[in-house]
Amino acid sequence: MTTTYRSVHQRQPRLEGAAKVTGGTVYTADLRLHRMVHAKALRAPYAHALIKRLDVSKARAYPGVVGVFTAADLPQHLPRDGANRLHTVLADKEVMYYGQPVAAVVADEASVAEEALDLIEVEYQELPAVLDILDALKQDAPPVRHSMAGIDRSELAAHTTLAAADEQTTEKTPPNVTHRMVWSRGDVERAFKEADVVVERSFRASWTHQGYIEPMSGIVDCDRNGDYTVWTSTQGDFTTREGLAKVLGVPETKVRVNFVEMGGGFGAKIQPFGAVLPAIIARILRRPVKYIFSRSEDLRSADPSSQAYIETKLAAKKDGAFTAFKARAVYDSGSFPGSPLMAGANLLGAYYKFPNLEIEGLEVITNRVSQGALRAPGTPQATFAIESTVDIMAKELGMDPLELRIKNAVTQGDLMPNGRAFSKIGLVEVLQRFKETSFWKNRNGKPSANGKKVGVGFAVGGWLGGGSPSSASVELNADGTVSVMVGANDVTGTNTSFAQIVSEALGLPIERINVKTGDTSLAPYAGVSAGSKTLRTVGLSVQRAAQDALDQMFKIVSERLECSSEDLESVDGQIRVKGSPEKAITFELLGTMSTGFGSPTPVILGRGNVGTPAAAPGFTIQGAKVEVDPETGEVNILDAVCVQDVGFAINPLSVEGQIQGGVAQSLGLGFSEEMVWDDKGVLRNPTLLDYRIPTALDLPRIETALVEVPVEGAGPYGAKGVGEPPIAAGAAALVNAVSDAVGARVYTLPATSERILAALGKLPG
Amino acid sequence: MAKQIFRLKVNGDNYEVFVEPNRCLHEVIRDEIGLTGTKEGCGTGDCGACTLWINGAPVTSCLMLVGEGEGAEVTTIEGLARDGELHPVQKAFIQHGALQCGFCIPGMIMSAAALLRDNPHPSELEIRQGIAGNLCRCTGYTKIVEAIEAVAAGSR
Numbered sequence: 001m002t003t004t005y006r007s008v009h010q011r012q013p014r015l016e017g018a019a020k021v022t023g024g025t026v027y028t029a030d031l032r033l034h035r036m037v038h039a040k041a042l043r044a045p046y047a048h049a050l051i052k053r054l055d056v057s058k059a060r061a062y063p064g065v066v067g068v069f070t071a072a073d074l075p076q077h078l079p080r081d082g083a084n085r086l087h088t089v090l091a092d093k094e095v096m097y098y099g100q101p102v103a104a105v106v107a108d109e110a111s112v113a114e115e116a117l118d119l120i121e122v123e124y125q126e127l128p129a130v131l132d133i134l135d136a137l138k139q140d141a142p143p144v145r146h147s148m149a150g151i152d153r154s155e156l157a158a159h160t161t162l163a164a165a166d167e168q169t170t171e172k173t174p175p176n177v178t179h180r181m182v183w184s185r186g187d188v189e190r191a192f193k194e195a196d197v198v199v200e201r202s203f204r205a206s207w208t209h210q211g212y213i214e215p216m217s218g219i220v221d222c223d224r225n226g227d228y229t230v231w232t233s234t235q236g237d238f239t240t241r242e243g244l245a246k247v248l249g250v251p252e253t254k255v256r257v258n259f260v261e262m263g264g265g266f267g268a269k270i271q272p273f274g275a276v277l278p279a280i281i282a283r284i285l286r287r288p289v290k291y292i293f294s295r296s297e298d299l300r301s302a303d304p305s306s307q308a309y310i311e312t313k314l315a316a317k318k319d320g321a322f323t324a325f326k327a328r329a330v331y332d333s334g335s336f337p338g339s340p341l342m343a344g345a346n347l348l349g350a351y352y353k354f355p356n357l358e359i360e361g362l363e364v365i366t367n368r369v370s371q372g373a374l375r376a377p378g379t380p381q382a383t384f385a386i387e388s389t390v391d392i393m394a395k396e397l398g399m400d401p402l403e404l405r406i407k408n409a410v411t412q413g414d415l416m417p418n419g420r421a422f423s424k425i426g427l428v429e430v431l432q433r434f435k436e437t438s439f440w441k442n443r444n445g446k447p448s449a450n451g452k453k454v455g456v457g458f459a460v461g462g463w464l465g466g467g468s469p470s471s472a473s474v475e476l477n478a479d480g481t482v483s484v485m486v487g488a489n490d491v492t493g494t495n496t497s498f499a500q501i502v503s504e505a506l507g508l509p510i511e512r513i514n515v516k517t518g519d520t521s522l523a524p525y526a527g528v529s530a531g532s533k534t535l536r537t538v539g540l541s542v543q544r545a546a547q548d549a550l551d552q553m554f555k556i557v558s559e560r561l562e563c564s565s566e567d568l569e570s571v572d573g574q575i576r577v578k579g580s581p582e583k584a585i586t587f588e589l590l591g592t593m594s595t596g597f598g599s600p601t602p603v604i605l606g607r608g609n610v611g612t613p614a615a616a617p618g619f620t621i622q623g624a625k626v627e628v629d630p631e632t633g634e635v636n637i638l639d640a641v642c643v644q645d646v647g648f649a650i651n652p653l654s655v656e657g658q659i660q661g662g663v664a665q666s667l668g669l670g671f672s673e674e675m676v677w678d679d680k681g682v683l684r685n686p687t688l689l690d691y692r693i694p695t696a697l698d699l700p701r702i703e704t705a706l707v708e709v710p711v712e713g714a715g716p717y718g719a720k721g722v723g724e725p726p727i728a729a730g731a732a733a734l735v736n737a738v739s740d741a742v743g744a745r746v747y748t749l750p751a752t753s754e755r756i757l758a759a760l761g762k763l764p765g
Numbered sequence: 766m767a768k769q770i771f772r773l774k775v776n777g778d779n780y781e782v783f784v785e786p787n788r789c790l791h792e793v794i795r796d797e798i799g800l801t802g803t804k805e806g807c808g809t810g811d812c813g814a815c816t817l818w819i820n821g822a823p824v825t826s827c828l829m830l831v832g833e834g835e836g837a838e839v840t841t842i843e844g845l846a847r848d849g850e851l852h853p854v855q856k857a858f859i860q861h862g863a864l865q866c867g868f869c870i871p872g873m874i875m876s877a878a879a880l881l882r883d884n885p886h887p888s889e890l891e892i893r894q895g896i897a898g899n900l901c902r903c904t905g906y907t908k909i910v911e912a913i914e915a916v917a918a919g920s921r
Binding site (some may be wrong): 022025657665697718 | 794795805806807809811812835841842845858860861863864867868869892894900901904906907909
């Protein structure tokens with residue numbers, strides 16, 4: 001039986017769209033407050049150095065400067081937490097990455113603050129910097145940082161003891177290795193001996209930037225009560241509150257984070273990097289402090305995505321059955337630990353059934369800016385490695401690469417590397433649906449022309465999906481409209497989807513529903529908008545709150561109409577007796593009853609609060625068709641597709657849009673995006689001209705196909721997370737397509753023209 | 766640097782601002798005039814978020830000094846809707862789901878509206894060329910191109 005829906009599962013344009021298209025939507029930088037001052041940071045020109053002398057006296061004396069701050073001026077933040085970059089607001093004696101803030105100038109005008117930066121005198125003593133990921137693994141590497149205080153290596157010790165068979169355990173842990181883990185099952189070595197084909201390769205993925213168009217930004221005020229008010233570009237108002245409260249050493253009740261629209265985050269804006277510095281200065285000055293990163297600062301010293309080095313070894317029988325997978329994954333965390341090693345290493349071996357498996361994962365620190373999340377963190381790197389390896393295996397076996405994937409794809413009950421079994425998943429359904437896409441049908445459409453080579457590639461990707469507790473409220477207003485309040489930051493249209501959910505539950509037209517993200521002193525709690533979880537976690541709370549409100553209304557109506565609640569239905573803004581539509585009470589009347597002066601009827605206030613819902617991994621297959629010029633190495637993307645299991649598309653319009661954006665980003669990781677540092681650890685491309693995120697001309701029309709394998713309890717109507725799966729596989733698909741086109745393979749992301757020419761033997765590798 | 770008086774005409778309204786002559790046009794429009802729909806994403810003319818019209822031509826206003834705006838008809842995203850009615854491109858962007866975070870959208874729409882004014886029936890390639898200077902990180906451009914195509918089809 002097909003259920004018909006009135007509001008959910010419908011293509012619903014964004015309810016706040018008019019403000020966005022007219023310039024009316026407010027972002028942090030748009031705000032100006034009375035007595036507001038502007039902060040600018042002086043950033044270190046070295047990747048690793050000691051600060052021998054720091055003289056800010058001339059900057060302090062500069063007209064218009066309100067204050068100059070160094071680590072020595074912020075004693076309330078000591079002792080700092082060495083493992084946590086948030087607590088290292090300004091470099092304290094040691095610079096650990098290029099672009100690390102060393103001092104901050106505050107002035108009435110941003111331009112004055114910037115001018116005064118030039119007057120700060122710093123004497124550095126340069127130290128040897130560890131930059132290459134493999135150098136960081138070495139026993140005799142110089143330490144990335146003098147102080148390892150606060151960096152927890154106990155887990156590392158535990159894991160190395162467990163893996164007693166490993167040779168490394170007898171050695172002392174190298175100084176820059178901050179985490180090591182091993183997952184294994186079966187007997188990989190025996191399986192390799194008994195295999196018909198073994199493929200063994202190694203891969204690298206470069207540092208990349210999330211590329212949000214709105215730079216990091218924050219405004220913080222602090223009044224005489226010690227109450228902080230915050231406006232900042234963040235994915236999580238509540239996580240911002242938590243982070244700031246910890247750094248400031250104040251209760252969370254003292255920090256109020258207002259919702260302002262965020263101009264893109266993609267994982268980078270989980271930690272409140274834009275708000276910490278202004279918060280501390282606001283505490284000292286008791287004035288609102290505005291801090292906006294320049295684009296160059298943002299590219300140099302925000303929290304980009306880590307590089308990785310991954311070795312793979314895959315064994316198969318002649319019929320294509322995979323028998324063993326062994327891998328070693330190294331993730332570079334930059335100067336602070338916290339890389340996505342576990343997520344990446346797990347997904348590396350999670351797409352296929354491997355009876356025998358061994359994955360070793362290592363996290364190293366280097367003298368680079370500390371890494372942050374980038375949409376399915378760790379996954380594009382891991383997917384590039386496994387999906388390149390699988391493509392090579394298909395070639396070695398002489399099998400169709402899609403059939404090989406279908407044959408080995410995981411289904412419910414199969415084990416991930418971490419030993420957990422998959423719940424209900426839709427990978428096989430996704431792979432089958434791929435054959436029905438226009439992309440697949442037209443894959444052989446265009447012949448190579450002008451000496452250019454055309455190739456088709458695809459890759460599987462997935463993301464397990466995060467989760468966290470959440471809550472929401474649904475309240476009936478006097479005029480019969482409904483106000484919904486959540487604490488989740490809306491990035492991709494979640495508030496519109498919440499309105500659809502409430503509309504469906506209440507039988508009320510969506511125009512009469514207003515969803516707002518409240519500030520942290522008023523809104524029901526929600527976790528950070530990350531991990532592909534906002535709609536499925538907060539959406540469940542919204543659904544429950546709507547049901548709670550409806551139950552309350554049914555109770556009132558059943559008493560009024562002297563019938564049972566079971567006999568009632570809510571349709572088109574009125575609650576009526578089933579089969580007798582003339583017996584009805586409108587939402588307007590209920591609103592009046594529940595708010596009127598002297599009325600005995602209670603306010604209709606629905607509440608929904610849920611813990612972390614059931615896991616709902618989302619899988620995709622992505623395809624790319626490319627045209628490669630073998631003379632120049634230039635890649636032109638002709639077609640792109642993403643088939644994704646979304647569980648249930650609450651709003652297919654926004655689901656498609658989010659998938660297309662993820663595909664675009666993943667293709668960027670595939671062919672153009674790379675942070676380029678010189679051998680001193682200085683970033684050479686800190687502009688959006690040189691850090692190349694795809695333009696409209698770089699991309700084709702991106703086809704999407706939604707597969708719906710709903711998982712009950714995972715999200716409203718069985719919805720799964722959408723945001724992250726589509727970035728997992730695009731880079732791998734593109735590299736497979738390039739390989740199909742030119743017959744040579746690139747082993748380092750991105751597959752730039754230079755790397756393609758090197759793979760063809762036309763440039764030194 | 767000593768402040769000076771500059772006279773700007775923005776969205777048909779006349780303004781006098783007293784600012785340093787080294788201020789960029791988008792800063793003055795945002796901070797002095799208070800029209801914050803024009804965004805700054807890079808400050809170096811690479812992202813297109815600051816796109817507005819000078820005498821009808823789309824420009825990246827972060828590369829212009831305030832004085833360069835004198836004597837010109839400046840149109841910002843706030844001036845695109847007429848008599849309370851959204852411009853067809855604005856309507857289409859909402860209807861076709863062409864916006865997500867929205868930060869690039871004012872600049873994107875200014876480029877798209879200029880394109881369609883000069884070339885009412887562009888090919889897909891012409892559309893992509895028209896907005897190639899406006900970076901969007903959320904949408905992958907597909908729904909933006911569809912929205913622009915829909916406006917073009919509607920004007921046939």
